[in-house]
Amino acid sequence: MQHGKYRFIVGFLVAPLALYALFVVWPFIQSIYYSFTDWTGLSPDFAMVGFDNYTRMLDDSTFWSSLRHSLLFALLLPVVVLGLALFFAFMLNVGGRRRKGAAISGVRGSGFYKIVYFFPQVLSIAIVALLFQFAYNPNSGAINSALDAFGLGSVKPEWLGDPDLALWCVMAVLVWSTTGFFVVLFSAGMASIPKDFYEAALLDGANRFTTFFRITLPLLWDTVQSGWVYMGILALGAESFAVVQIMTVGPGGPADSTNVLTLLVYQKAFRDGQAAYATTIGVALLVVTLAFAAVVMRLGRRERLEF
Amino acid sequence: MKTTDTSPPAGAQEPAPAAEAPPLAKTADPRPAKETKGGVLSVFSHGVLVIWAILVVMPLLWAVMTSFKDDKSIFTEPWSLPDTLHFENWSRAWTQAHMSDYFLNTILVVAGSLVGTLLLGSMAAYVLARFEFPGNRFIYYLFIGGMSFPVILALVPLFYVLNNLGLLNTIHGLILVYIAYSLPFTVFFLTSFFRTLPTSVAEAAIIDGASHTRTFFQVMLPMARPGLISVGIFNFLGQWNQYLLPTVLNTDPEKKVLSQGLVQLAVSQGYKGDWSGLFAGLVMAMLPVLGAYIIFQRQVVAGLTAGALK
Numbered sequence: 001m002q003h004g005k006y007r008f009i010v011g012f013l014v015a016p017l018a019l020y021a022l023f024v025v026w027p028f029i030q031s032i033y034y035s036f037t038d039w040t041g042l043s044p045d046f047a048m049v050g051f052d053n054y055t056r057m058l059d060d061s062t063f064w065s066s067l068r069h070s071l072l073f074a075l076l077l078p079v080v081v082l083g084l085a086l087f088f089a090f091m092l093n094v095g096g097r098r099r100k101g102a103a104i105s106g107v108r109g110s111g112f113y114k115i116v117y118f119f120p121q122v123l124s125i126a127i128v129a130l131l132f133q134f135a136y137n138p139n140s141g142a143i144n145s146a147l148d149a150f151g152l153g154s155v156k157p158e159w160l161g162d163p164d165l166a167l168w169c170v171m172a173v174l175v176w177s178t179t180g181f182f183v184v185l186f187s188a189g190m191a192s193i194p195k196d197f198y199e200a201a202l203l204d205g206a207n208r209f210t211t212f213f214r215i216t217l218p219l220l221w222d223t224v225q226s227g228w229v230y231m232g233i234l235a236l237g238a239e240s241f242a243v244v245q246i247m248t249v250g251p252g253g254p255a256d257s258t259n260v261l262t263l264l265v266y267q268k269a270f271r272d273g274q275a276a277y278a279t280t281i282g283v284a285l286l287v288v289t290l291a292f293a294a295v296v297m298r299l300g301r302r303e304r305l306e307f
Numbered sequence: 308m309k310t311t312d313t314s315p316p317a318g319a320q321e322p323a324p325a326a327e328a329p330p331l332a333k334t335a336d337p338r339p340a341k342e343t344k345g346g347v348l349s350v351f352s353h354g355v356l357v358i359w360a361i362l363v364v365m366p367l368l369w370a371v372m373t374s375f376k377d378d379k380s381i382f383t384e385p386w387s388l389p390d391t392l393h394f395e396n397w398s399r400a401w402t403q404a405h406m407s408d409y410f411l412n413t414i415l416v417v418a419g420s421l422v423g424t425l426l427l428g429s430m431a432a433y434v435l436a437r438f439e440f441p442g443n444r445f446i447y448y449l450f451i452g453g454m455s456f457p458v459i460l461a462l463v464p465l466f467y468v469l470n471n472l473g474l475l476n477t478i479h480g481l482i483l484v485y486i487a488y489s490l491p492f493t494v495f496f497l498t499s500f501f502r503t504l505p506t507s508v509a510e511a512a513i514i515d516g517a518s519h520t521r522t523f524f525q526v527m528l529p530m531a532r533p534g535l536i537s538v539g540i541f542n543f544l545g546q547w548n549q550y551l552l553p554t555v556l557n558t559d560p561e562k563k564v565l566s567q568g569l570v571q572l573a574v575s576q577g578y579k580g581d582w583s584g585l586f587a588g589l590v591m592a593m594l595p596v597l598g599a600y601i602i603f604q605r606q607v608v609a610g611l612t613a614g615a616l617k
Contacts, residue, residue, distance in 0.1 A: 005438065008519040012434045016427040016490060017446065023487035024453050027461035027468060034464060041467065088359060091352035107352055115604055116360045119367065121611065122600040124548035126566035127592055130573050131370055134586075140382040142369050149386065180363065185612045229455075237457045238551045245554075246570055262459045269463045270555065282460035289457050 031279040041275030053280035063281060066252075066259040069167060070285070073174075073235040073260065074292050078228045081175055085182030086224070088117070090212055092183070093190040094198070114187060117180035125177060125239055129246035132173045136160050136247070160248055163257035170243050170258055174235065182227055189223045190216060218302075225300040232292050236285065237262055261285040367593070374586040381582050396587040400572075404581075406588050408561070409568035415478055416564055417546045420485035424542050425535055427486060428493030433523055435494065436501035437509075447498065453491035462555045469556060476559035484552055489542050496541075496613065500534035501527070540603075540610030547596065565592050 035053055039046035057063050092110040107113075120128060135142040136159040144156045160166045193216065201211045217224070234240075241262040245251045252259030252267070261281060269278035373381055374396055375389040400406045435447050465484070466475070474480025508530065512522045528535070550566045557563065563571060569588055576585045600607050 005519065006440070009434050009438050009440055011520070012430040012523075013446065016431040016494075019427065019483060019487045020450065020453070020490050022468070023465060023484055024461060024490075025449065027464040028456060030464035030468075031460050041463070084359075088356065091356055107356065113356050113360055114608075115601070116363055118600070118604075118608060119363055119597065122544055122548075122596045122607065123593055124550060124566040124596075126548070126550040126570055127589055130569060130589060131366055133573070134373075134582075135366060135369070140385055142366070142385050145385045176362070176366075179359075181611065184608055188608075188612055233455060233457075237459065241459065242550045246573075262457065265459045265463065266555065270466070275463055275467075278463050279460065282457065282463065285457045286460055289455065293455055 031282055034276050035280040035283050037276045039276040040273050041269060041278075042273050046276065049276075053277050056277065057280050057284065062256055062259060062264065063284075065256050066261050066264045066281075067284070067288070069259060070236055070240070070261040070288065072167070073171065073240050074232045074288070077171060077174055077178075077235040078231040080171075081179050081231055082182055082224060082227055084175070084179050085186055085227075086217070086220075088113075088179070088183045089186035089190055090216060092187055094208060094211070094216070110187075114184050117183045119180065120177040121181040121184075123177070125242040126246060128173060128177045129243045132169075132176075133160070133247045136169055161254060163254045166248055166254060166258045170240075170247060173243050173247070174239060178231065178234070178239075182231075185223065185227060186220060189220045193219050221300070221302055225296065228296050228300065229293050232296065233289060236260075236289050236292065241266065261288070367597075370586055370593070371590050374583065374590040376583055376586075378580065378583050381586070393583060396583040397591065399581070400584045400587040400591060404572050404576075404584055404588055405563075405568065406572075406591055409563055409565045409592075412478065412562055412568075413547065413565040416481050416485065417543065419479070419482040420489065420546050421539065421543055423482060423486040424489040424493055424546075425539055428490055428538070429497050429528065429531065429535065430523070431490070432494045432497030433501050433527060436498045437506075447494075450491050450494040453488070454495065458488065458551060459555075462552075466555060476557055476562055478562060481553060481557050481562075481564075484556060485546050485549065488552065489546065493538050493542060496538045497531070497534055500531060500538075504530050536606060537610040537613045540607055541613070544596070544607075544611070 034046075036048055036050060037046045038049045038052070091107060092113055093106045138144055138156060138158045138161060141159070143159070147153060147156055157165055159169050197215050197219075198211055201215055206214065240260045244258050244260050244263050245266070248254075248258045250256075250259075252263055262285065265278045265282045265285065267278075268274045268281060369386075372389065373385070375392045375394070376387075376396075377390075377393055380387060380390065431446075431450070435443060435450075469475040469480055469484070472480075474483065504527070509522050509526055512526045513519070517525070548566060549564070550570075553564050553567045554570075557567070560571070569585075569592055572585055572588055576582060
């Protein structure tokens with residue numbers, strides 16, 4: 001029996017674990033090792049160079065601007081997206097008129113809103129990025145021609161072509177594509193908060209803003225916190241890569257105004273033939289990601305409320 | 308940026324919900340709301356919610372509209388309705404722009420990796436959830452640690468690992484990579500799911516003489532169906548929409564999947580000037596997932612939010 005059990009355990013674990021080790025764990029370990037070499041990726045020969053890549057990185061202005069943009073993504077996007085999502089979700093669940101027999105109620109058609117808001121979540125970020133690239137087109141894009149139609153033809157910005165605006169344009173696309181998911185997520189969380197909590201608060205004379213900050217937010221805090229970490233990791237990683245790589249000129253431009261760490265790793269490794277240096281930037285990205293998660297978990301730590 | 312652009316029409320939109328909402332809300336609230344308590348807030352919240360709904364739907368509608376227009380009117384009047392429905396854009400995109408190939412590749416990759424992910428993920432999760440053995444916790448954390456690591460860091464060496472194994476730019480190589488990178492979440496989710504299932508049924512099966520393997524496939528997997536569906540939908544959308552992995556690991560134009568194929572198309576159409584064909588391709592890629600989402604709305608939402616609510 002015991003023998004059979006271990007054979008079963010090994011038999012079931014060996015395939016997933018081998019695949020995972022070979023394609024995920026091993027490359028991670030390798031890339032940390034490569035960051036101490038001068039490997040180009042083009043030839044199999046390389047030598048250990050110690051911390052050379054790291055000192056080079058600290059002198060690289062593109063690295064610093066990319067780091068700044070990535071940090072801005074990680075700090076600002078979760079705040080904006082989660083803030084909007086909490087607001088919408090609260091409106092959907094509590095914003096409706098008071099009806100007989102219910103102290104609080106959602107707005108009419110809240111199911112409809114939830115369906116619509118979720119649309120961007122099922123679309124590929126690549127498709128979303130392409131779509132907005134056209135919408136932002138300064139001459140014939142949807143946004144500028146809408147401005148024309150409203151008589152604002154004189155203020156047509158260059159959007160992605162303007163170094164001061166491009167980063168915000170990219171961020172707006174990420175807000176557009178991720179907010180709906182969190183609206184639905186928070187909405188589900190809010191729906192599970194017992195209605196009598198609200199009734200009691202409203203009887204005590206609390207208005208809706210007080211109920212939001214005193215009841216909804218504390219009871220939803222665990223979900224908000226994990227959403228925050230999730231959103232930050234997305235903003236640092238794959239999502240920002242896709243939108244910046246597809247939408248911006250260069251990509252990463254104009255004038256490095258939109259480059260992010262993920263894209264920089266990709267460019268150094270697969271465009272410039274500097275694989276070792278790319279892994280060094282990747283290690284920096286790893287440090288930023290882990291630090292971000294640790295800080296959010298630490299700052300967000302609160303007494304867990306059971307209800 | 309966009310909110311400020313669209314706030315001027317906000318005032319004009321506010322009466323709209325009253326006109327739009329009743330047919331939707333009929334089932335929820337048959338009584339016309341006579342009470343005015345909270346009425347101001349209700350108008351305000353409806354206004355804001357409608358604006359966001361418009362912001363979400365407008366770009367999608369605009370894309371559908373544009374896909375039926377000819378190239379000239381796309382540039383001269385982006386917001387006008389198409390003069391006639393130019394269906395030839397769609398057929399051009401499907402055949403000449405290789406959309407059919409991209410679809411086929413994507414279906415092959417996603418079908419293979421989805422089955423593999425669910426099979427391998429549930430096997431690992433079952434063992435980790437139900438059996439005590441040395442190293443259990445270590446393996447579990449090794450898997451779920453993969454969720455918070457930036458994938459791009461591993462992709463640089465992975466490119467060369469795949470190259471050495473002859474798996475670069477192949478469909479089966481891409482399938483294996485998709486499976487490997489889907490395992491962290493799948494194992495995390497299914498481990499907690501298997502823990503919630505009662506142990507007594509599996510014990511009864513073992514006592515009746517079924518092997519562990521047979522118990523897993525014939526007793527536990529059917530019991531875990533709701534969890535498998537949720538995590539299956541999650542992985543399906545993630546793998547169908549995947550962009551980063553194929554961009555790095557699958558650069559052969561013949562093997563491109565949908566998302567990277569469209570980007571490729573956008574680049575090449577920039578030279579050829581066939582924008583209407585490109586929009587047709589974009590809409591073609593959007594509609595199946597949007598349609599599937601609208602039909603299976605409840606399951607999709609449950610699948611995508613289940614992980615975050617755990």
